[in-house]
Amino acid sequence: MKAVLHAFRPTWEICGEAANGKEAIQAATDxxxxxxxxxxxxxxxxxxxxxxxxxxSGCRVLIFTMHESEQLSDDVRKSGA
Numbered sequence: 316m317k318a319v320l321h322a323f324r325p326t327w328e329i330c331g332e333a334a335n336g337k338e339a340i341q342a343a344t345d346x347x348x349x350x351x352x353x354x355x356x357x358x359x360x361x362x363x364x365x366x367x368x369x370x371x372s373g374c375r376v377l378i379f380t381m382h383e384s385e386q387l388s389d390d391v392r393k394s395g396a
Contacts, residue, residue, distance in 0.1 A: 316352060316379075336360025343369045353396070355380035355387075363394050370395025 317329055331346045333339035335358045343351055351369055353362035355378050366376045376396040380387070 320352075334358070336362060336365035339365045340368045343372055343374055347372075348374060350375045350377065353378050355382060355391075363390060363396075366391070366394040366396040 320327055320329065330348050331342040333342045336353075337360050339351065339353060339357070339362070340360075342348075351374055353366055353369075353376060355362045357365065362378050362380075366378055370376050376394075378391050378394075378396045
């Protein structure tokens with residue numbers, strides 16, 4: 316993901332990383348980034364669950380996944396991502 320971001324947005328600064336959804340919420344609280352990229356299937360807490368917590372902080376959340384379904388798209392939108 317870092318390589319893709321650097322290739323397409325070289326001026327963006329990556330200020331943190333998280334290994335799971337809970338760490339992502341803590342990183343969002345501590346670092347206050349403009350945008351957070353989450354994988355849908357993260358350990359401990361899914362990216363979808365984390366997104367609902369993070370989106371309430373005013374940070375923009377983008378979720379990446381290889382899964383495709385109308386229900387999943389609806390769930391992502393409802394999370395605030």
